[in-house]
Amino acid sequence: MDLFANLANGFSIALTLQNVFLCFIGALLGTAIGVLPGLGPLATIAMLLPLTYALEPVSALIMLAGIYYGAQYGGSTTAILVNLPGESGSVVTCIDGHQMARKGRAGSALAIAAVGSFFAGTVGTLLIAALSPYLAKVALSFGPAEYFSLMVLGLIAAVILASGGVLKAVSMILVGLLLGSVGIDVSSGVHRFTFGSFELVDGLDFAALAMGLFAFCDIMANARGSHARQLATGKIASLWPSRDEFRKAWPAVLRGTGLGSVLGLLPGGGATLSSFASYMIEKKIARDPSEFGKGAPAGVAAPEAANNAGAQSSFIPMLTLGIPSNGVMAMMIGAMMIHNIVPGPQIMTRNPDLFWGLVASMWIGNAMLVIINLPLIGLWVRFLQIPYFYLFPAILIFSMVGLFSIENSVTAIYMGAAFGLLGYVLNRLRCEPAPLLLGFILGPMMEEYLRRALLLSRGDPSVFVTRPLSAVLLAGALVLLVTVIFPSVRKKREEVFAEN
Amino acid sequence: MKFNNAEFVAGGVFVLIGAGAAIMALGYGIGAPNRPGAGAFPVIVGLLLACAGIAQMVKGYRLADAGSAVLAFDLRAMAAIVAALIFGGITLTSLGVLVAVPGSVVIACLAAGRLQLVPTLALAAFLTAFAWLVFIVGLGLRLPLLPGVW
Numbered sequence: 001m002d003l004f005a006n007l008a009n010g011f012s013i014a015l016t017l018q019n020v021f022l023c024f025i026g027a028l029l030g031t032a033i034g035v036l037p038g039l040g041p042l043a044t045i046a047m048l049l050p051l052t053y054a055l056e057p058v059s060a061l062i063m064l065a066g067i068y069y070g071a072q073y074g075g076s077t078t079a080i081l082v083n084l085p086g087e088s089g090s091v092v093t094c095i096d097g098h099q100m101a102r103k104g105r106a107g108s109a110l111a112i113a114a115v116g117s118f119f120a121g122t123v124g125t126l127l128i129a130a131l132s133p134y135l136a137k138v139a140l141s142f143g144p145a146e147y148f149s150l151m152v153l154g155l156i157a158a159v160i161l162a163s164g165g166v167l168k169a170v171s172m173i174l175v176g177l178l179l180g181s182v183g184i185d186v187s188s189g190v191h192r193f194t195f196g197s198f199e200l201v202d203g204l205d206f207a208a209l210a211m212g213l214f215a216f217c218d219i220m221a222n223a224r225g226s227h228a229r230q231l232a233t234g235k236i237a238s239l240w241p242s243r244d245e246f247r248k249a250w251p252a253v254l255r256g257t258g259l260g261s262v263l264g265l266l267p268g269g270g271a272t273l274s275s276f277a278s279y280m281i282e283k284k285i286a287r288d289p290s291e292f293g294k295g296a297p298a299g300v301a302a303p304e305a306a307n308n309a310g311a312q313s314s315f316i317p318m319l320t321l322g323i324p325s326n327g328v329m330a331m332m333i334g335a336m337m338i339h340n341i342v343p344g345p346q347i348m349t350r351n352p353d354l355f356w357g358l359v360a361s362m363w364i365g366n367a368m369l370v371i372i373n374l375p376l377i378g379l380w381v382r383f384l385q386i387p388y389f390y391l392f393p394a395i396l397i398f399s400m401v402g403l404f405s406i407e408n409s410v411t412a413i414y415m416g417a418a419f420g421l422l423g424y425v426l427n428r429l430r431c432e433p434a435p436l437l438l439g440f441i442l443g444p445m446m447e448e449y450l451r452r453a454l455l456l457s458r459g460d461p462s463v464f465v466t467r468p469l470s471a472v473l474l475a476g477a478l479v480l481l482v483t484v485i486f487p488s489v490r491k492k493r494e495e496v497f498a499e500n
Numbered sequence: 501m502k503f504n505n506a507e508f509v510a511g512g513v514f515v516l517i518g519a520g521a522a523i524m525a526l527g528y529g530i531g532a533p534n535r536p537g538a539g540a541f542p543v544i545v546g547l548l549l550a551c552a553g554i555a556q557m558v559k560g561y562r563l564a565d566a567g568s569a570v571l572a573f574d575l576r577a578m579a580a581i582v583a584a585l586i587f588g589g590i591t592l593t594s595l596g597v598l599v600a601v602p603g604s605v606v607i608a609c610l611a612a613g614r615l616q617l618v619p620t621l622a623l624a625a626f627l628t629a630f631a632w633l634v635f636i637v638g639l640g641l642r643l644p645l646l647p648g649v650w
Contacts, residue, residue: 455534
């Protein structure tokens with residue numbers, strides 16, 4: 001079968017000594033930074049992005065994927081041990097995971113989370129391998145009008161399925177689209193929004209934007225009063241779940257994996273939505289729902305499996321259509337573009353080694369995380385106890401020299417500082433930065449497709465509604481927008497994201 | 501006016517950004533429908549942003565939602581972090597890593613409130629060694645240690 005031949009090819013690339021090593025380093029660094037309270041995958045990836053610049057594209061992506069999984073696993077460790085979610089995907093893990101930890105079952109909760117995630121990751125990887133070729137075939141028949149409409153749908157769905165205010169998120173996307181258009185316009189040569197500055201001609205630096213919004217802005221928001229030490233955690237007795245816990249956890253892992261794999265495919269889906277939804281379902285179908293919130297193993301197993309499956313399957317639209325469904329995927333696309341790889345359906349035919357190597361390395365990365373996470377848990381607990389006062393200067397220095405290293409120029413540092421300020425102002429106005437990143441990544445592509453579609457239709461804008469596929473996609477976006485305005489739907493949505 | 505309502509103020513900011521961008525982009529040329537100019541896309545996006553901003557201002561004005569007040573700005577942290585980055589940017593290539601890194605660390609630490617001298621200096625020393633090891637030894641970045649010393 002094709003699938004197995006491709007996977008075998010992928011493994012032959014991912015299993016070279018260099019790539020296994022990079023995957024390991026990525027997973028290790030990702031976990032180390034991901035366990036630090038308050039540092040989610042976005043900040044972690046932004047910070048470590050410059051380290052991958054010098055690598056070959058395949059190796060760089062393998063390392064980045066390792067960092068991503070590591071950050072996510074690390075986040076659930078923090079959620080369970082100190083009740084602080086490192087990122088939105090592990091918010092629900094806090095609820096029951098931390099209760100288990102307080103009952104002295106921390107080791108068991110960690111093991112359930114790790115093994116559940118590994119299982120989900122394996123299924124997710126197979127899903128990518130099996131589904132992507134078909135989706136890519138469909139995508140190859142897309143014209144510019146379809147692509148443009150698909151991006152509109154993707155952006156709208158990303159806003160609606162994510163938590164937070166819809167209007168604000170739409171505005172943040174639009175700001176991102178504007179930021180994406182800074183620099184020289186490729187087709188006319190006009191300098192846009194450069195304010196006469198030579199540095200801005202090439203456009204805004206992606207790494208500077210990401211670090212400003214996710215690292216510097218976080219520091220400004222959290223630095224104050226960070227001398228105080230965090231609550232230390234208790235000892236971890238045994239990593240083995242009891243027979244009863246195991247019996248309760250494994251069906252939840254299966255359900256979580258199934259749900260997460262499906263939801264991750266949707267734009268705006270991915271880790272967060274999957275984990276919230278699967279927790280709700282577990283609570284609904286449980287024989288004894290009162291157990292939830294008091295340390296139910298299923299309440300750890302299901303959302304952890306779901307967020308990992310969702311994280312994994314959100315790679316599918318990213319790799320085949322070039323559409324990021326969440327902030328992390330936007331980050332991955334940004335990283336690919338730095339290596340001159342344009343994500344999209346042609347990636348599988350033009351760079352099959354890259355595609356299958358990455359897919360295979362995902363599985364290796366997931367396996368490695370179980371190996372890194374469980375035996376080294378004592379080390380991560382130490383990491384957890386580092387006060388933020390020591391962390392934020394380290395993050396700042398690392399990001400600063402990292403920004404310099406991109407082009408051996410300090411301009412990126414100033415740009416990062418400016419974006420940090422912008423991000424902080426928006427943070428104080430209660431706006432989330434992730435949609436802005438989505439807009440920034442998609443902006444130049446959207447403009448290009450809009451332009452091409454209009455060129456092909458000789459200036460007739462009705463091309464977006466007369467081409468059937470494009471019309472369906474736009475109608476889908478419209479339906480989503482309209483439904484979210486209706487109170488009943490909005491209420492349901494708030495219910496899903498309401499913290500228990 | 502509701503200058504304390506996050507929705508209202510955010511809306512105002514978006515109106516300013518959107519309208520400003522749209523007006524600037526008009527100067528880049530809209531072009532014709534079959535050949536959109538450099539300004540077409542930013543004008544459309546800017547106008548949409550301004551509309552979304554107005555909607556938020558209206559919403560924020562109507563709903564006196566106590567829960568969504570503007571969060572307090574920590575001017576000290578803002579100033580310290582930006583100053584640390586600017587200091588680092590200025591000194592990194594001219595005065596070298598041994599000046600830029602500890603200097604930035606000390607300035608950044610001011611963001612945490614009162615300065616704690618001993619932990620701050622220890623951290624500065626540790627991070628300087630760390631940055632040297634990772635970026636200069638590890639990644640082979642060309643940066644001076646001190647002026648003229650490589």
